[in-house]
Every structure is written in C-alpha cells, then in structure tokens.
Amino acid sequence: AQTYTWIEYHTHNDMFTVWPEHETLLSMYEDEYFRNNTWIWDDKPHWAYDKPEFMRLVSDRDAIEWTPNVIHSEVEIEGQVAGIKLHSVTPNFKEYQMREGPYGEWETVEASLDMELSGDRVELYFRSMNLAGVRGPVHKIVFISKVANEKEPASALYKGGINLIPYPQEVRFQGSDFVPGDELSIVLDRDASDQVRFAALELVRDLEKEWGIKAQITDTASPGAISLSSQGISEKITSLPEEKALQGYELVATGHQVSIRAMGDAGIFYGTQTLLQIIQEGEEGARVPGIRITDWPDIPQRACHYDTKHHQDKREYVESFIRDLARYKINMLVWEWEDKFQYPSHPEIGAPGAFSMEEMQEITRFARRYHVQLVPLVQGLGHVSYILKWPQFSHLREIPASNWEFCPLKEGTYDLLADLWKDAIEATPGSQYIHIGSDETYELGACEQCRIRAEEIGKSGLYHQFIKEAGAPLQELGREVMVWERPMGWTVSDSPAKGIEPLSGMVLMEDYHYESEDFGFVREAKAAGHKVFAYDPNPGIEPLFLPYFYKLRGEGEDEHEAENALNRSYTSVSGAALSGHFDGMINTSWDDSGLHNQMWMLSFINSAEWAWSGANPSLEEFTDKYFLNYYGNRSSDLKELFMLLNKAAYYYYKSFERRVWHYGDIGKTHLPDLPRGDNLEYDEFWNREYAEKITESREQLKHME
Numbered sequence: 001a002q003t004y005t006w007i008e009y010h011t012h013n014d015m016f017t018v019w020p021e022h023e024t025l026l027s028m029y030e031d032e033y034f035r036n037n038t039w040i041w042d043d044k045p046h047w048a049y050d051k052p053e054f055m056r057l058v059s060d061r062d063a064i065e066w067t068p069n070v071i072h073s074e075v076e077i078e079g080q081v082a083g084i085k086l087h088s089v090t091p092n093f094k095e096y097q098m099r100e101g102p103y104g105e106w107e108t109v110e111a112s113l114d115m116e117l118s119g120d121r122v123e124l125y126f127r128s129m130n131l132a133g134v135r136g137p138v139h140k141i142v143f144i145s146k147v148a149n150e151k152e153p154a155s156a157l158y159k160g161g162i163n164l165i166p167y168p169q170e171v172r173f174q175g176s177d178f179v180p181g182d183e184l185s186i187v188l189d190r191d192a193s194d195q196v197r198f199a200a201l202e203l204v205r206d207l208e209k210e211w212g213i214k215a216q217i218t219d220t221a222s223p224g225a226i227s228l229s230s231q232g233i234s235e236k237i238t239s240l241p242e243e244k245a246l247q248g249y250e251l252v253a254t255g256h257q258v259s260i261r262a263m264g265d266a267g268i269f270y271g272t273q274t275l276l277q278i279i280q281e282g283e284e285g286a287r288v289p290g291i292r293i294t295d296w297p298d299i300p301q302r303a304c305h306y307d308t309k310h311h312q313d314k315r316e317y318v319e320s321f322i323r324d325l326a327r328y329k330i331n332m333l334v335w336e337w338e339d340k341f342q343y344p345s346h347p348e349i350g351a352p353g354a355f356s357m358e359e360m361q362e363i364t365r366f367a368r369r370y371h372v373q374l375v376p377l378v379q380g381l382g383h384v385s386y387i388l389k390w391p392q393f394s395h396l397r398e399i400p401a402s403n404w405e406f407c408p409l410k411e412g413t414y415d416l417l418a419d420l421w422k423d424a425i426e427a428t429p430g431s432q433y434i435h436i437g438s439d440e441t442y443e444l445g446a447c448e449q450c451r452i453r454a455e456e457i458g459k460s461g462l463y464h465q466f467i468k469e470a471g472a473p474l475q476e477l478g479r480e481v482m483v484w485e486r487p488m489g490w491t492v493s494d495s496p497a498k499g500i501e502p503l504s505g506m507v508l509m510e511d512y513h514y515e516s517e518d519f520g521f522v523r524e525a526k527a528a529g530h531k532v533f534a535y536d537p538n539p540g541i542e543p544l545f546l547p548y549f550y551k552l553r554g555e556g557e558d559e560h561e562a563e564n565a566l567n568r569s570y571t572s573v574s575g576a577a578l579s580g581h582f583d584g585m586i587n588t589s590w591d592d593s594g595l596h597n598q599m600w601m602l603s604f605i606n607s608a609e610w611a612w613s614g615a616n617p618s619l620e621e622f623t624d625k626y627f628l629n630y631y632g633n634r635s636s637d638l639k640e641l642f643m644l645l646n647k648a649a650y651y652y653y654k655s656f657e658r659r660v661w662h663y664g665d666i667g668k669t670h671l672p673d674l675p676r677g678d679n680l681e682y683d684e685f686w687n688r689e690y691a692e693k694i695t696e697s698r699e700q701l702k703h704m705e
Helices: 032-036 192-212 265-278 316-328 357-369 393-394 411-429 448-457 458-477 522-529 565-579 597-612 618-629 640-656 686-688 691-703
Strands: 006-010 013-018 026-029 055-058 072-078 079-085 095-102 107-109 112-116 119-132 138-142 170-173 185-188 214-218 226-229 249-253 258-261 281-283 284-286 293-295 301-305 332-336 371-378 433-434 480-483 533-536 551-553 560-562 585-588
Touching: 026 095, 032 258, 072 138, 170 258, 185 192, 192 214, 192 265, 214 551, 249 433, 258 265, 265 293, 265 316, 301 597, 316 357, 316 597, 332 585, 357 371, 357 411, 371 411, 393 411, 411 433, 411 458, 433 691, 448 458, 458 480, 533 565, 533 597, 565 585, 565 597, 565 618, 585 597, 640 691, 686 691
Parallel strands: 026 055, 185 214, 185 226, 226 258, 301 332, 301 585, 332 371, 371 433, 433 480, 533 585
Antiparallel strands: 006 013, 013 026, 072 079, 079 112, 095 107, 095 119, 119 138, 170 293, 249 258, 249 293, 281 284, 551 560
C-alpha cells in the first residue's frame, strides 16, 4: 500500500476510489452518480461519510493517479536473439523498465527490443511506471535452451547412483573408494561433546542396521576408520554466518578413511546423515565412493508444521517422525497441539490420552539430541474452539454464539492464554521460540467494543494490539514469539494498522503472496528487526491423497488443471533460499481432511531439499531420487502409483453431490443415492441420473486395473 496507488472501480456503485493515497485518505471521483447515491459498506453507509477528513472529492478524473496496469508481451525467437514487444494499458504511462535476473538493476527500455540469449536459462523482468512514479506488477519472461523432451542434466551425484537429500553445496568425486569391511572404528576427538558422542552412537546403530557393519567408538586414530572431528575446518565453513557455519561440515572419503569435520555439533551430525545416504553396494559389500563434500544450509532454520488438531499419534510414531526429519536436515518441528497436551493449569482442556507434561518434556529432549527444536504452537485469538467450547470460558468469546475466537479487549483472554503458554514453555525446555498462531481471525472486530476500536486503529491495528499484549510477557520469559503474520502485513491490509506498531522482534511466519520478485516487504520487515520465515503452504486439503503431481481448481466448466504442489514448493522455496533474505522456512501440513501425517513426508522432504540448497538439483531429479531414497533402491513405479492415487482421489472427491471443506454445510455432503435392487444395469432412472459419473467411473477403472 505504500508502493502502489490502488484504484477500485465498484461495479455495484459505479464509482472510482483511490485507496490509500496516504494512510486512510479516500479519493472519490465526484460525478452525478456519486452525488445522487450512497456508498454502502458492511450493510450501512460507508464510515467515511461521517469523517470528511478521510474523504477527498475529486471532480477531475484525470487528477486520480492510476496504478500501472499489467504488461503482456509478444516474443519471437530467431537463433539466439529474442524479439520482445511489450504492451500495457497503463494510464499516464511514462516508461517500461527491465532487469536481467531477479537481482539485476532496473533500466529503462523501449516497448520493442531485441535481446541476445546466452546460456541454458535467461530470466528477464519487466514493469511499467506511470508519470507519478508508481511502479506496476512485475512481468517475467523465462527462456530455456532445451531439446524437446530432453531431461535437465543430471547432477554429479545422481549420475553416480547416489540419491542424497538434500543436495550438498559443493561435491567432487576423487580418488579411490573407501571399503569399510565388516568392522571399523569411529574416531572422536578426546574432548568430543556429548552431542557428538550421541551422533557417533547413532552412526554405530545405523551402520549395523542398514549395512551389517559393526563399529566401535574410540579416541585413538587408526587406518580404515571414520573420523568425526572439530579440527582443521575449511575456511568456506568458518567464514559463514555463525548460524550456518555451525551446521556446515566437510566429508572426505579416500581409500584409507572417511573424515567428517565440522565447527558445531549439528554439523557433525549432518555429516553422518550424509554419509549414511552415500554408502553404496559394492562387489565387496558396502563402499563409500571417493568424494569430497563441503556443505552448509542456505536457510538456517528449516521447520515442519505438525498438525494434531484432529488426531493424536502415539509417542513411538512422534519420535520416529522426528528421526526421519533429522535425516533430511530439518531442524525445527512446530507442533500444533490444541487439546493433545494436558495443560496443568487447565487440565479440562486436554483431550483424553493427551501427552502429559513429563512426556512432552521427554519428547522435546529427544528431539534436541537429533538437532530438532520442538516449538509449541498454542493458538491465540482465532482457532480456539478447543478452549472456548468450555462454558467457564464462553464469556471471553468475540461472538457469544461462536467458540472460534477470543475477544482481544477482554482482560480474561490474556490471563487464560498466558496460563496455557506458560505450560507450553515449561513442556519444551531449551526451545528458543513459541508460536501463538492467531490466524484465520474471521470474527475480529465483530463485537461492538472491538468494532469501535477497529475504526480507530484499523482491524490490523486491533490484531497487533492483541499480539503485543500477548507476546511481550512471553518475550520476558525468554522466548521469541512466532505469529501467522505476513511481512509488513500490518501496512498491506484491507484495514491497515493506524497509530500502533507491531511487537518488536516478532517472527513472521505467514504467506506473502502479494510480494514482489525482489522480496521488498521481506527486506523491509527485516530492517525493522523482524525475523522472516519463507512460507511453504499445505499441498492441499483434498480427501484421501495430496495433489503432489496433479491439482484441479474450479467447478464444472471452469474446472482446470493448476500448478501442482511440488512445483509450487520448488519455485517458492528455492527462490527464497537463493535470495539470502530469509531466517527460516516453514512447511505447513493442515490436517483438515483427516489424512495421516505420513502423507506429508514427500512435502516435508521436498521443502528440506530446496531450503538447504536452493540451486540443485532439478525438480525432476529430486522427484525421481526421493522415491529411491525414502522407500529404498529396490522400489519401483512409485511415481506412477502416486499419480494414480492423486487422480483417483479427485475422482472420489467429485463423486459427492455436494462438496464442502472443513467449514460450511458440514453433514450435508453425501454420495449419490444407491440404486434399488441388485441389477444396476436395469435401473433406468439411476443410469440416466448419473450417466456422466458412470462413464467417468469406467474410465477411472481402466487406470486402476
């Protein structure tokens, strides 16, 4: 809103408005229609009628500064030269601008230009600018040099039959293979930390389990050993920012030994996880190819969101899930508990069988040993039916008839949530963060007191009043506060905050779909002192299966195939990783369709790949190696199986006469009425009524046989 002038044309009122010119000023085009009609907002005359200081009437329509319109382009390629023609209907047009690549400098260009193409991929970005200096949306043209149907070149590791996830920053094959035999030593520094010793014990366990190799831990060097050391670290690692450097490692395998060197305990652990993934079957048993890997993360905090609102897993599963994440260098688990934790301060909120304080503390310590930080997500403001359904708390509701949302102006709201958050902090010893959720606040400003306050400071201001009052005491307890909020979301909003600043140091975890290619809002938020996590949203809420490879949008004649979840994740997370602007990444897994958590593993590991190393490999290569890595080298046809299940899930979903999500007409969804009698083919009414579905079913059956 600070960059663009937003022009609205209200078809129902036949009027133009500019919003916002500055803060809350509305510039209205005063014509005959405006003078003889009333602008209705929320079923009543717009609030600006009573506040003329917020409404400027403009009689000359040309005086309104129009936002630059989108660009469309025509491209003709001849040899290595691309002829580009730009078109835009921007009023008060001044010029077109172009930059090469996402981080180049913007330069003024003509509407028609020839560009020489070099390399396998060229990205050009264009935008228009009007006379007022307002810039338009970015138009992107990508040129890819590729033989038809040719796969992108395979990475060095993939060519060598190694399906390592995530891909390392630097890798080079060299010298002879290391052949460990049936027994070997794991050599540690004499002053090795407890965490390094734990990493060595895990390596001992996994070598025997996966390869039948018996290893013993020692501090005496010997040939034919695996060495884990904090000595002799490459400058490429030591020169990195500390948070990345402590996770970086070097792995060197020669014919005589394997050495893993790292500055930090996490780096040693990640080096051992890489080692386990690059071991191959050789003629004499297990072998490690002669190789040098120098590795570190592009994004230092890599989180998965674990949603247990609608189910509860056993502790054994939770711990195996944590180990799985650690293998792929995920280092944070944001666990949305709702009622799956026994809050000591309010035990009635915990569901039967919820984890106890002692159990959650033990799980937190278990995760820490695998360098996974367990962050509790205990919802505040919205998403709190599990709290406000209880009669003793119903007086804290924003709407008396709804248990969805707290009223942010009732003091008891903060007292109750503080109790739950203090329990959560005690249950997760040593964690750096606490997540207070607060998304989907559909009812914000609904009660009379909140409505009046929202008119004064904006709905976004009311939201951030809650975040400040709720979050500041948690910061005093030593936790950084995570919130489902967008970078600069308090300014880019339908109702921006007025006269209130957001919580200092708040960690921003939400979508930034309004963002420009250069991450301007992210950089602005970071400059204001906020950490920002790249947001990789849930693949989908389709029942039975997730739309990894095939995604539909729209209904009836408007139904169309949309960008699938894997490609969307690859584009957004790899771009965020390469930008260098982000403190973290979070992959979310909203459990609204009741799918088991394992359904999200492909999504979690896909994000782990790009958050660690945004430049490599190709998405196609990742997909191929994922199935071999996760399900084993002997697995086959799993990509085809996923696609069949993906499409079959849509077939099932579309079999409903009425489709609803997790809100709305719950309970009214049902399958088509079953035919009478045993002989379906003779039921003329049923066959006429569902003729289209019968034809679709026969086609679907062919794919599933």
